[in-house]
Amino acid sequence: MQVSGTFLAFAVLSLLTIGGAVFMISFTRVVHMVISLGVTFLSIAGLFVLLEAEFVAISQILVYSGAISILMLFGIMLTKHDAKDEGVSKANKGWLSILVVAVFFVIAFWGIQSTPWVAPPDNAAAVQEDNATQLGVEIFTRFVIPFELTSVLLLVALVGAIILAKKEEDNE
């Protein structure tokens, strides 16, 4: 019985990930939920490092733990300061949701367990060296058009968010 360092890191990170998510569901104050989800996002970045995706991990920390958490906090502060989530709205809906989620979990778990996963050939490991450079080459050669479309999407989202959230001064 030998426990490798990778497995130890994986165990700690996955525990933090799932713990953060479960605490997010069980907390009642919305601000606590956002903080707990920040822990989840950070540990997911750690999992990405374990998967040799360093650039994606850094982007995860910047975008999710940084930007999206802060944006959510702004949303909370601009709507209800001490908002509490009373949880399930109707008694029936909670049980139905649990049932739907449980059925989905069982089906997907069975799918994962019954599929024979074939290990990749060994030369694949050499591809992953110098992650950021390779990622940049991939994005700017094979994925140029989706990249440009993404920039257009970001511009549209920026303008749309400003217009939606702007105060209407002279309506009616």
Next chain:
Amino acid sequence: MIFDVSLPLYLLIALILFCVGLYGALTKRNAIVVLLSIELMLNAVNINLVAFAKYGLYASLTGQVFTLFTMTVAAAEVAVGIAILISLYRNRDTVNVDEMDTMKR
């Protein structure tokens, strides 16, 4: 018992995260929490993509590129979602999803 990290373990983590996010999105009343749960589900999918980029049969960087695109789209979605929520709060004075029923009445 093999103490080694493999693909099914990552898939299992992602599945649990996705289920927690799905449960939160289905049951929570506060619209901001629903948005947070959707982010959790997107993150679970990201874990799957990166895991397959390393352990899949055709291991390549395509999965990581897809993850970057997913993050961008998620950021745009959150920005627009929060803007809609703020505008809705200004007009209806509520953030609960079951009180946003103007079109049902």
